Amino acid sequence: MKKGLLLLLCLLITPITQAGTYRWVDENGQTHFGDRPPVNAASDEVELKAPAPSSDADARARKERMNEFLEQTEQERAERNEAKAKQEAKAAKHEALCESLRARLKHLKSVSRMYRLNKEGERVFVDDEENERIRQEFRAKVQSECGA
Structure with missing residues (x-):
């Protein structure tokens, strides 16, 4: 039971920890950053360094x-x-x-x-x-x- 709960918890955490940071430029030329890529614009994934x-x-x-x-x-x-x-x-x-x-x-x-x-x-x-x-x-x- 504990192993199953631990496995489920690991599966839920993985998408959160792998969430990237995205950069995009809107139609006004302003640069934005976010944790999800925008739907209506092209974006690049940015690597954040410690x-x-x-x-x-x-x-x-x-x-x-x-x-x-x-x-x-x-x-x-x-x-x-x-x-x-x-x-x-x-x-x-x-x-x-x-x-x-x-x-x-x-x-x-x-x-x-x-x-x-x-x-x-x-x-x-x-x-x-x-x-x-x-x-x-x-x-x-x-x-x-x-x-x-």
Whole structure:
């Protein structure tokens, strides 16, 4: 059974593999090529030759250059993505810092009196002038770090 199927397959493939290439010139003088000869024109069978081995070497060299280019492009893309991720992380960290500073500034505005701890750990309240100076310094720090 298998031999019969193989023989039938070989008989079907033979006409396909022996199909030639034909060349003909139409009534307008244009040359055409095809795998079947035309019905209404004279044609010549053309023998196609395999490309020379040197062109295979050229193709391999082109493929190698293309692969090198693709690897280099991929490496550059990865470097750009890494730099972008670092920049985004830095921006997010800066924004978190600014958010924290703004929250502390808002808290300073709501506090009526500030104090410092002395060497014994006791609270020593500062006067109004010192309160205002501390607020001004902190406001300037927030302004310089975070802008408006």
